[in-house]
Structures are given as structure tokens and as C-alpha cells.
Amino acid sequence: MGSNLFEYNQILNQLKTYTNIPQHLISSFSSFTLLIYQSDQQNRFSKPMLWIGIYIALASLVCTLAMVADLVHGIxxxxxxxxxxxxxxxxxxxxxxxxxxxLPMDLNNSMSGRMDLDAKVGSLAFMCTMMANTLPSLATMDNKELLTNIIALGVLVITxxxxxxxxxxxxxxxxxxxxERLDSNEEAKDQSPYMYAYAHRYGIVATVYVGFLLMLLIIYVCSSIAILKSKQILNSKYQGAHETTLNDVQSDTTGILTVDKLKQYVRNYWIMAGTSSPVFVTACSATTSASGVICACGASFPVLMLYFGFLSDYKSDYKWSMLVIFLTQxxxxxxxxxxxxxRCFADLSFNMSIIWMWNHINVFKVESYxxxxxxDWKHSSIPFLVSSRKNKIIVQKLITLVMSICIGFQNMVVVACKMIAFIPIFFVVSVLCCINGWKWMKTVCSSKGAHVLVQHRPAQLEKFKDLRLYILTLEEDIEVAERTLEGITKSVNLVIQKAAKNQPNNLMKLLQESCSDFKGNVTTSHAExxxxxxxxxxxTVAISLPDIPDELTDRLLSGVSEGLVYVTLVEETFNASNDCLSMQKAAKSLWVEVEVYHKWLGNKLRKLAPQVKTAKQILECFRDTSENMTAAEVERxxxxxxxxxxxxQTILLSDHPNINNISQEELFNKLTTRIADILAACLSxxxxxxxxxxxTDVIEKREASAHAAARLLxxxxxIINTLQDHQLPRLNTCEVFIDNGVLI
Known part of the structure; x- marks a missing residue:
């Protein structure tokens, strides 16, 4: 029972003790008991609303940080x-x-304060912004994901x-x-249209946002349909360029992929993957440009709200959390x-040709994709659930009619988006043309500049002649700007240069011990x-030797740790059999145990057998311990x-003349050399x-794959230069080992 109801009942009981108060008046007061009870219950139920408001603000902050992260990543x-x-x-x-x-979903809470209404309408602007931001992500989805997410978004937006x-x-x-002021104030009657619009301005703004949301949802659907076909076109062109690149590599008589050749190879695929990226194509489309214009219009209303200073007067159950929600959003x-x-100007960074400008000025041209x-859906055959031929004809005609309407609606949306996107594009093109025209006039008027124009222009065209072969676009008549090719080349070079600062120095020191004299007996290993x-x-054996200083074992661990990263890449690239996958998984698990805890299968390395002193005894101890474990039920x-x-066993049976009397230092050096030999042969x-x-065959992952290749290069x-200078043999995974497992 609430405190208000308790106090009210006390007052009623006290009134009943007075004889001069009429009973019907006391009965009238008693009828308000239920209303007070309901009010107390409502107050009790509304207490958590403040924390719900904070929860909304935190969710808004997460979305904001994600959008900012994409912004920083793009820059x-x-x-x-x-x-x-x-x-x-x-x-x-x-x-x-x-x-x-x-907040805009809430139908029950009365939000009559200005701050409450500002926050509610501001959430609609925030929704428009989020939809405009996530639009290019449609291109990263396969057909099933695309359909599922579009339906989910549609349900959310329509609700x-x-x-x-x-x-x-x-x-x-x-x-x-x-x-109320309008109804009670006689003087305001003459200004009723203005006052009515002022009182209902939030409803008017909300109506505009409803239009924006529906337009963005339509843009999402239309973009999804275009993405399905554009991926097929881009994939077909990519496969053709891929075959050309492979033929160029195979025609190379040397057969050696040097660093310079790899840079050119990576750059070609970088251009192919970047320009044929569905994300890039979607981000440069007319629908995305139109969504950017809608987003800009939607962002203006919260700015006006903040400008007029309506950051007060919150009357809802959310209390001061409304202010936090509004500011966060x-x-x-x-x-x-x-x-x-x-993204409205993304095309400008890609192209500035006359053909491109005409395609955008001709807003009524709708490309086939x-x-x-x-x-295709209109002319495709569908399985019929009806057996009657007459019913099949009716269903087929109905589907044809629906698809024809959809095609007409799609054309209308594309034209509308081009008209919307033309506004910022025309402004920027006009400014850039004036700037470029001024620069050209200055160059022509200068005799020195004219000489440069005549002499260096063909050289630049020749420089980018080969690169243009790897530019993939949806439209054949696109002529890519030179600065775009320069930017693409610089971007891949920056990735390579940045990655070059993270050279595995410990691995290089370890490899130098092998490259000086590669003595490994190369034989083909068993399948396991x-x-x-x-x-x-x-x-594991090398770092278990107790007489070896920690500096040497730590250096070896660091070198092998860096090397295993690239060894794993080689194994994953060339060998994906079940047996090797099981061994690779076991090796990863064992390496964590060895590197971090200095243990081997739960045993401390230097305490495996405290009474053991010589190198041979240590080897025998490992052999005997492992022999007893080979029947273990656990696969790892x-x-x-x-x-x-x-x-x-291989080391103990080797033909080393002093294997019985070999010291720990000699065994450590021998093992280090063999480790370096295996790394060198593998990393070749x-x-x-x-x-x-x-x-990669997956179109959504090609850009990331090319980026990973550039970073790896x-x-x-x-490492590549060092190994190629010493002409080490290049072998596939599992081809370089000693008899039964190690080079000796």
C-alpha cells in the first residue's frame, strides 16, 4: 500500500469521528480511494523508467561509437x-x-514536456542516421543474409x-x-493557424521523419535488388581478370616470385578487389547518395532543437535521463x-570523366543491373502448387504483372534517387571544374608548364596503362581518373610499408643460422x-636442457614463436588433410603449454627427471616418457x-660420432640449427x-584477402629475399623432414 493512500485513509478515519460532517460528503471522499491507489501503483511501476532511460542512452552510445569507428577506419x-x-x-x-x-515506440507514457518531445523526435533522426550508415553493409551479405536482414529491418521500421x-x-x-492557451486566450484566436502549427510542430516534424524512414526502407530494398545482379557482373569480370593475371605469371620463364614481382602481383589484385568490391560499388551508387542527402536533412532538426534551447522541462517518468538520451543521440x-x-561524393574520388558526368546529369537513364x-524473376519458371492449366496461366500472369509493377517502381525509385543525389554532385563538380580549369589555364600560360604538360603527360599515361587493365566497373564506358590510380597504388604501398615495420627480427636471426649453410637431408615425410x-x-627438447642459459632459450622461443605464425599459414595453404589438421591443432595447444608454462604434456621441462644430467639421458627420458604415453586415449x-x-629416437640413432658423449651445449646448437633448417625450408x-x-572465390572477402596478402608481403x-639469395629448396608442406620426423 502506498504512502499517499495510507495518509488519505487516516484523514478519512479522522473525519468519521466528527459528527458535524455529513456522511454523504465522507462517502464522496471515500470514492477517491481507488484513484489514489491506482496513482500509487503507477508511481511504483514507473520507478524503473529512469534506469530504462539510461539503458537507452547506453545503447545509443554503442551505436554512436560503432559509427565513429567506421568513420575513423575509412579516414x-x-x-x-x-x-x-x-x-x-x-x-x-x-x-x-x-x-x-x-522512446518513439512508447505509446503509453505521456511526454508533454519539451525535453521529452525533443528526445522522442530526436530518436527518429537517430534512426535515419543509423539506416544511412549501415546501407553499404548490404553488399557484404550473401543472398540468404540479405533477405533475412531486410525483412527484419522492414518489420522494425514499419512498426x-x-x-x-x-x-x-x-x-x-x-x-x-x-x-489550452489557444482555447483560453481570446487574443490568440486571430493567430490560431500560427499557434496551432507551433503547438503541433513536433507532430509535423515526426511526419517528415516518417517519410524519411519509409524512403530509406525503399532505398534498402531497391539497393538489395541491384546488389544481387551487380555481384554477378563484378564476379564475372573479376574471374576474367584473374585468368589474365594467372597467364601472365605462368608465362614468366624464371618461375621465381621475387619481392618486386609479388608487389606487382599484390597491387594488381588489390586494384581488382577494390574496384570490384560490392561495398565500394554500393557506396558509390545513386541510392546511397540519396540516403546521404536524406540523412543530412534529418540531422538538421536536432540541430534546430538544440539551437532553440529546449533542454529542460522533462515531465515523463524517464525524468532526467531524457536529457542524457537526447544529448547522446x-x-x-x-x-x-x-x-x-x-558517400554522396564517393564517385568524385573515383572518376571525373565527361562520360561519368553525363551519366549522372542524365538522371532518367536507369542502368540494366x-x-x-x-x-530474371519475371521470366523464370516457378513450381506450381496447382495442377490445372488454367490456374497455372492465371498465376503466371499474376506474377508477371507483379514483377512488371516492381520493375516500374524500381525505375522510378532509381530516377528519384539520381535527382536527389544530383544536388550535391552538381555543386561539387562545379567547384572542382572551376579549380581544375584555373590550374590548367595557369599551366598553359606558363611556357615551363606547357613543356611539362607535353612531355610528362604521355609518361603518366604510360605509367598507368597497365593498371587500367585491372579496373573493374559495372559500366563499360567508365574512364577512371589518374589520381584514382595513384591513390590505389599509394594505398597498397602504404600497407606494405606499414607492415614492413613489423619485421620478425628474432625469426630473421634464427634463419641466418640456417641460410649460412643449409645441411639438412631433405626427404619426403610420412603423411602424419x-x-x-x-x-x-x-x-621442447632444446629448452629443457638445464645447462643452457635462459638468454639462449628465450631467444629460441621468440624466434620459433614468430616463425610458427608463418609456418601455420604455409600449412593451411597447402595441406588441409584431416591428419595434418589434427596435428596442427595439437601443435598449437602444445606450444601454448611450452611457451607460457614451460611444460610438456603437464610435466615441467627442467624437472621431468631431476636425476638426469647428460644430454643423452635427457633424450632417453623424453623417449621413454613419450613411449609410455603413445597408447593414450586422448588424441592430442x-x-x-x-x-x-x-x-x-631419431637423434639417439643418428650417426653422430659422439652421440653418447654429446654435451648439452652441442645438442642445443644442433637442435637450433635443425630448427632453423626446417623453418627456412618451410618459409621458402x-x-x-x-x-x-x-x-579468393568469395566476392565479399576479396578486398580483405588482398589486404592480408599485402600485409604478409x-x-x-x-625473409623472402634472404631465402632466395641462398637459393634454398622450395617445398610443399610436410615435404621437408628427417627420417621419421626431424632433420639430422
Whole structure:
């Protein structure tokens, strides 16, 4: 029972004691008991609303940070079309977005304060901003994901629109005290249209946002249809360029992939993957440009709200959290609008040709890829659930009619988006043309400049002649600007140069011990052998020697740790059999145990047998311990123990003249050399790994694959040069080992 009701009952009981108060009056007061009870209950139920408001603000902050992260990522990587890396359309983001728009979804709470209405309408602006930001992420999805996410977004947006329309109709989005003032103030009757618009301005703004949201949803659907066909076109062109690149490599008579050749190879695939990226194509499309214009218009209303200073007067159950929500989402709208607005000019950074300008000025031209998928669906055969021929004809004609309407609607949307996108493009093109014209006039008027224009222009054209072969576009008549080719070349060079600063120095020092004199007896290993497991096993024996200083063992651990990163890449590239995958998994698990805890299968390395002193005894101890474990039921233990047994048994049976009297220092040096030999032979395959990493059949992953290849090339340039200078044999995974597992 609430405190108000308790106090009210006390007053009623006290009134009953007075004889001069009429009973019907006391009965009238008693009838208010239920209302007071309901009020107390409502107050009790509304207490958590403050924390719900804070929860909404936190969800808004998460979305804002994700949009800012995409903004920073695009600037750092010089991708001014700002691909969606962190803030994408998926189940998780849709769940967070649903939390951020709870205020306009709320139909029950009366939000009559200015701050309350500002926050509610501001959430609609925030929703428009988030939709404009996540639009390019549609290109990263396969067909099933695309359909699922579009349906989920459509349900969310339509639900939001319906709720907002209900609130507009019921008057929840209006200032009631202005309406009362309008009714009571005789002098205001002459200004009733103005006062009515002022009182219902939030409803008017909300109506505009409803239009924006529906337009953005339509843009999402139309873009999805175009993405389905554009991926097919781009994939076909990519495969053709890929075949050309492979033929160029195969025609190379030397057969050696040097660092310079790898740079050219990576650059070609970088251009192919970048220009044929569905994200890039979507970000440069007319629909994305139109969404940027809508986002810019939507961002203007929160700015006006903040300008007029309506940051007070919150009367809802959310209390002061409304101010936090509004400010958080206001910041999100301002920062989140940068990327969508910048995408309006993404084409300008890609092209400035006359043909390109004409295609955008001719806004009534709709390219085939916008409607080709709908045409395919229109003429495709579908399985019928009806057996009657007459019914089949009716169904087929109905589908044809629906698809024809959809094609017409798609054309109308594309034309409308081009008209919207033409506004900022025309302004920027006009400014850039004036600037370029002024520079050209200054160059022509200068005799020195004219000489440069005549002499160096052909040289620049010749420089980028080969690069143009790898530019992939949806339209054949696109002529790419030279600065675009320069920018692409610089971007791949920057990735390589940045990665070159992270050279594996400890690995290089270890390899130098092998490259000076490669003495390994190269034989083909058994199917159960793998690079990484043998390296981990040899390293385990080496660092277990108690007489070896910690400096040497730490250096060896660091070198092998850096080397295993690239050894794993070689293994994953060339060998994917089940046996090798099991051994690679066992090697990764064992290496964590060895490197971090200095243990081997749960045993402390230097305390495995305290009474053992000589190197031979240590080897025998490892051999005997592993022999007893080879029957273990656990697969990982069995694999690791079997590898240790083969390694130690091979060393003990080697033809070393002093194997019985070998010292720990000699054994450590011998093992270090053999570890370096295996690393050198394995890493001689790195050029092929880099070349294979440049290409992938998955169109959504090609850009990331080319980026990974460029980064790997930058990190391993010194290794490749060192190994190629010493002409070490290039072998596939599991081809270089000693008899039963180790080079001796």
C-alpha cells in the first residue's frame, strides 16, 4: 500500500469521528480511494523508467561509437566511401537499434514536456542516421543474409512508423499547454493557424521523419535488388581478370616470385578487389547518395532543437535521463552523418570523366543491373502448387504483372534517387571544374608548364596503362581518373610499408643460422608429419636442457614463436588433410603449454627427471616418457607423444660420432640449427602463399584477402629475399623432414 493512500485513509478515519460532517460528503471522499491507489501503483511501476532511460542512452552510445569507428577506419585507410566494418546490419545491431528507438515506440507514457518531445523526435533522426550508415553493409551479405536482414529491418521500421503515426493521431506529439492557451486566450484566436502549427510542430516534424524512414526502407530494398545482379557482373569480370593475371605469371620463364614481382602481383589484385568490391560499388551508387542527402536533412532538426534551447522541462517518468538520451543521440546524429554525406561524393574520388558526368546529369537513364534481377524473376519458371492449366496461366500472369509493377517502381525509385543525389554532385563538380580549369589555364600560360604538360603527360599515361587493365566497373564506358590510380597504388604501398615495420627480427636471426649453410637431408615425410608439430617438439627438447642459459632459450622461443605464425599459414595453404589438421591443432595447444608454462604434456621441462644430467639421458627420458604415453586415449596426447618419441629416437640413432658423449651445449646448437633448417625450408614457400592469398572465390572477402596478402608481403620481404639469395629448396608442406620426423 502506498504512502499517499495510507495518509488519505487516516484523514478519512479522522473525519468519521466528527459528527458535524455529513456522511454523504465522507462517502464522496471515500470514492477517491481507488484513484489514489491506482496513482500509487503507477508511481511504483514507473520507478524503473529512469534506469530504462539510461539503458537507452547506453545503447545509443554503442551505436554512436560503432559509427565513429567506421568513420575513423575509412579516414585512416583513405576509403572516403567509408565501408561498414564495425556498424553493420545484423541480428546484434538490429537488437541494439531496437533499444535506441524505444522512446518513439512508447505509446503509453505521456511526454508533454519539451525535453521529452525533443528526445522522442530526436530518436527518429537517430534512426535515419543509423539506416544511412549501415546501407553499404548490404553488399557484404550473401543472398540468404540479405533477405533475412531486410525483412527484419522492414518489420522494425514499419512498426516504428505505425507507432509514430498513432502518436501523431492521438496528440501525444503535441504541446498540450499551448492548445489550452489557444482555447483560453481570446487574443490568440486571430493567430490560431500560427499557434496551432507551433503547438503541433513536433507532430509535423515526426511526419517528415516518417517519410524519411519509409524512403530509406525503399532505398534498402531497391539497393538489395541491384546488389544481387551487380555481384554477378563484378564476379564475372573479376574471374576474367584473374585468368589474365594467372597467364601472365605462368608465362614468366624464371618461375621465381621475387619481392618486386609479388608487389606487382599484390597491387594488381588489390586494384581488382577494390574496384570490384560490392561495398565500394554500393557506396558509390545513386541510392546511397540519396540516403546521404536524406540523412543530412534529418540531422538538421536536432540541430534546430538544440539551437532553440529546449533542454529542460522533462515531465515523463524517464525524468532526467531524457536529457542524457537526447544529448547522446544528438552527438550520434552529428558524427554519424559525416559518413553518409561523404558517400554522396564517393564517385568524385573515383572518376571525373565527361562520360561519368553525363551519366549522372542524365538522371532518367536507369542502368540494366538495377532491374535485371527483377526481369530474371519475371521470366523464370516457378513450381506450381496447382495442377490445372488454367490456374497455372492465371498465376503466371499474376506474377508477371507483379514483377512488371516492381520493375516500374524500381525505375522510378532509381530516377528519384539520381535527382536527389544530383544536388550535391552538381555543386561539387562545379567547384572542382572551376579549380581544375584555373590550374590548367595557369599551366598553359606558363611556357615551363606547357613543356611539362607535353612531355610528362604521355609518361603518366604510360605509367598507368597497365593498371587500367585491372579496373573493374559495372559500366563499360567508365574512364577512371589518374589520381584514382595513384591513390590505389599509394594505398597498397602504404600497407606494405606499414607492415614492413613489423619485421620478425628474432625469426630473421634464427634463419641466418640456417641460410649460412643449409645441411639438412631433405626427404619426403610420412603423411602424419607436419611442420609446426616437429618444430614445437624440437624446441621442447632444446629448452629443457638445464645447462643452457635462459638468454639462449628465450631467444629460441621468440624466434620459433614468430616463425610458427608463418609456418601455420604455409600449412593451411597447402595441406588441409584431416591428419595434418589434427596435428596442427595439437601443435598449437602444445606450444601454448611450452611457451607460457614451460611444460610438456603437464610435466615441467627442467624437472621431468631431476636425476638426469647428460644430454643423452635427457633424450632417453623424453623417449621413454613419450613411449609410455603413445597408447593414450586422448588424441592430442597421443599425437604429441608420438612426435616426441620419433624425434628423440631419431637423434639417439643418428650417426653422430659422439652421440653418447654429446654435451648439452652441442645438442642445443644442433637442435637450433635443425630448427632453423626446417623453418627456412618451410618459409621458402611464402611467395606462393602470398600469391594464393591474393585471390579468393568469395566476392565479399576479396578486398580483405588482398589486404592480408599485402600485409604478409610487407612483414616477410626480408625473409623472402634472404631465402632466395641462398637459393634454398622450395617445398610443399610436410615435404621437408628427417627420417621419421626431424632433420639430422
Amino acid at each position: 585512416r585507410n583513405r576509403k572516403l566511401w567509408f565501408p561498414c566494418k564495425y556498424f553493420t546490419l545484423n541480428a546484434a545491431s538490429l537488437s541494439v537499434i531496437a533499444v535506441t528507438i524505444k 516504428l512508423v505505425v507507432n509514430v503515426c498513432i502518436q501523431i493521431n492521438t496528440g501525444l506529439l503535441s504541446l498540450n499547454h499551448h492548445e 544528438f552527438i550520434g546524429v552529428i558524427l554519424g552523418s559525416i559518413a553518409p554525406i561523404s 538495377w532491374t535485371q534481377k527483377l526481369c 608429419d607436419c611442420w609446426s608439430l616437429t618444430l614445437v617438439t624440437l624446441t 596426447l597421443n599425437i604429441c607423444a608420438n612426435s616426441m618419441y620419433r624425434v628423440t 614457400n611464402l611467395p606462393r602463399v602470398i600469391a594464393m592469398k591474393c585471390h 610487407g612483414e616477410t620481404m626480408k
